[in-house]
Amino acid sequence: MIILGIDPGLANTGYGIVQSNVSRNQLLHYGNIKTDSKTPSEMRLKAIYDKVINLIDEYDVEEVVLEDVFFSKQVKTAFILGEAKGIIKLAAANSGTPMATYTPLQVKTSVTGYGKAPKTQVQKMVQMLLKLKEIPQPDHAADALALTICHSRSHKLNKLREKFEELPA
Secondary structure, eight states: OEEEEEEOOSSEEEEEEEEEOSSOEEEEEEEEEEOOTTSOHHHHHHHHHHHHHHHHHHTTOOEEEEEOOOOOSSHHHHHHHHHHHHHHHHHHHHTTOOEEEEOHHHHHHHHHSOTTOOHHHHHHHHHHHTTOSSOOSSHHHHHHHHHHHHHHHHHHHHHHHHHHHHSOO
């Protein structure tokens, strides 16, 4: 299964693409969609949409995973983040790609085993689990890769549950 993880934002949208199979996750690509603050927001959102569509097509992405942040200290920031998330969801829907969302707590727990792990610990675990020479940069890309690992583990756990439920009683 090829998973596209996305850490949404208007200025910086991190992404990571991983191929997941039963025994391991293999990094395919990661990066950051950076938009210029001087560009009108609708054009910035279009740039994010276009890049997500291109990534889905180029890598034959089978599932998109998005960070689900449900609180913000600033209302304006929350609205901007909501717009970016909406555009990403639209790109997944228009390409017919299934979507999942995970909270930062779920991601940290899945990747490090501790829901309050610091960002640096999550980044080091991403590096270790994907067997990378260095921590992926920028931070948004590392966060996106952590999402793919979380989803991969969740998917594997669900498959095991399904097998267990199929066993005769």
